[in-house]
Amino acid sequence: MAKLYKFEVVTPTRIFCSEDVELIVFETEKGQMGVMANHIPMLIANKMCTLKIKNEKETKYAFITEGFIEISSSKVTAVVDAAEWCDEIDVEGAISIKKAAEEELTNERHDRSMQLELKASIERSNARIKTAGMMNRH
Amino acid sequence: MANTREIKLRIKGVNETKKITKAMKLISAVKLKKAREMHERTLPFFKHIQETMIDIMERVPDMQLIYFDKREKKKDRVKAYIVLSSDSGLTGGYNSNVTKFATERIDKETSVVYPIGNTIRNYMLRNEYNVQEIELNDYSVDTRTAGDIAVQMLKLFREEKIDELELIYTEMESAMHLVPHAIKLLPFEKQDFEREPNEMREELEFEPSPEIVFDVLSNKYLKGILYGGMVESFVSENFARMNAMDSATSNAEKMVSKLTLNYNRARQTAITQEISEIISGATNT
Numbered sequence: 001m002a003k004l005y006k007f008e009v010v011t012p013t014r015i016f017c018s019e020d021v022e023l024i025v026f027e028t029e030k031g032q033m034g035v036m037a038n039h040i041p042m043l044i045a046n047k048m049c050t051l052k053i054k055n056e057k058e059t060k061y062a063f064i065t066e067g068f069i070e071i072s073s074s075k076v077t078a079v080v081d082a083a084e085w086c087d088e089i090d091v092e093g094a095i096s097i098k099k100a101a102e103e104e105l106t107n108e109r110h111d112r113s114m115q116l117e118l119k120a121s122i123e124r125s126n127a128r129i130k131t132a133g134m135m136n137r138h
Numbered sequence: 139m140a141n142t143r144e145i146k147l148r149i150k151g152v153n154e155t156k157k158i159t160k161a162m163k164l165i166s167a168v169k170l171k172k173a174r175e176m177h178e179r180t181l182p183f184f185k186h187i188q189e190t191m192i193d194i195m196e197r198v199p200d201m202q203l204i205y206f207d208k209r210e211k212k213k214d215r216v217k218a219y220i221v222l223s224s225d226s227g228l229t230g231g232y233n234s235n236v237t238k239f240a241t242e243r244i245d246k247e248t249s250v251v252y253p254i255g256n257t258i259r260n261y262m263l264r265n266e267y268n269v270q271e272i273e274l275n276d277y278s279v280d281t282r283t284a285g286d287i288a289v290q291m292l293k294l295f296r297e298e299k300i301d302e303l304e305l306i307y308t309e310m311e312s313a314m315h316l317v318p319h320a321i322k323l324l325p326f327e328k329q330d331f332e333r334e335p336n337e338m339r340e341e342l343e344f345e346p347s348p349e350i351v352f353d354v355l356s357n358k359y360l361k362g363i364l365y366g367g368m369v370e371s372f373v374s375e376n377f378a379r380m381n382a383m384d385s386a387t388s389n390a391e392k393m394v395s396k397l398t399l400n401y402n403r404a405r406q407t408a409i410t411q412e413i414s415e416i417i418s419g420a421t422n423t
Contacts, residue, residue, distance in 0.1 A: 010182060010186055011183060012184075013176075013179060013180065013281070014179060015182065028345060028346070030345075030346065033345075040341075040343060041342045042342065042343045042344070042345060043190065043193070043194065043342055043343070043351050044351070045346065045350055045354045067354070067358070068355065070190060077186065079183065079186055079187060079190070079358070081285065081358070
């Protein structure tokens with residue numbers, strides 16, 4: 001039985017989750033990273049990714065946007081722009097957004113910043129679709 | 139004296155206007171409350187970001203960061219302003235106050251203006267300010283819009299297209315007092331990130347580097363301030379509209395009662411006249 005620690009995900013619209021967990025896993029520029037209890041204090045910029053949260057009873061997955069994760073001795077806080085549980089994600093919506101963005105991207109009139117924006121939108125949809133494919137395990 | 143039919147029509151018209159102003163007042167009240175609630179919910183998020191930025195500044199005080207660069211030596215520095223006003227009128231003095239404040243503050247020759255809201259945009263264009271547009275799909279008071287604005291502004295600042303950025307918005311100081319304010323957004327001031335020294339400071343590592351983490355934070359921090367200003371302006375706008383509509387409604391009520399009095403008088407006069415006509419007709423025969 002691994003030691004538990006307090007974990008919080010804060011977004012502008014709500015405190016997304018606040019509970020005692022064993023392990024969280026997320027992605028950074030350099031690759032995947034997991035945090036368990038008694039980690040050294042750290043401040044990490046995370047990428048848009050699937051966040052895995054393992055607590056005493058279950059393993060849950062959520063989609064998070066880029067932001068940062070602060071590890072202090074007493075608790076771990078993730079501060080991101082948006083977060084969604086994997087079963088909350090509107091997959092059909094994400095697919096249609098992705099399709100629309102891909103179609104727009106073939107249109108060559110767009111300037112570079114617009115193209116980047118469309119690519120970011122596709123990436124975001126991909127990450128959301130991927131997260132939605134995960135199953136919460138009890 | 140106007141005839142009764144005319145007065146009756148007038149009363150009907152005023153009553154209908156009253157209904158509209160009353161509805162507008164209620165709508166503004168609801169919007170105001172909603173915006174307040176939204177803002178309160180976002181506070182922990184932005185508070186946390188500022189705290190974290192302070193954490194970094196304390197540990198790595200001599201970080202060379204682009205967003206702190208004042209560029210004092212640069213010639214022809216460009217000052218940019220984001221001015222928040224409303225799209226529609228009927229807001230009492232709200233828009234004219236912002237406009238007045240902005241014209242006093244902004245130097246036409248060396249500044250760029252990013253207007254938000256049609257009233258201020260039209261005014262700035264009419265008076266030949268250097269008006270630039272922020273690219274937004276549609277403006278609504280939420281964190282996403284604030285984020286879009288923040289990203290564009292930081293980009294302009296990095297590319298040295300603007301060297302200073304201020305936000306002009308309206309703050310509701312008390313129930314009767316709506317005051318336009320200006321706050322500096324860019325470059326960041328070091329004193330904004332200072333606080334009482336904290337004994338409990340623990341060692342902190344950064345991944346990938348303090349600069350990159352700070353960069354991510356800068357973006358969100360600016361977004362937070364912008365959002366705060368947007369909400370404050372929105373609240374002020376709706377409060378001003380609420381008040382304007384409230385007095386319009388009570389004026390309408392006064393008018394209706396005055397008109398009703400006139401109507402009754404006119405009716406009475408008509409009846410009296412008719413009676414005296416009948417009587418004089420009867421006595422003559």
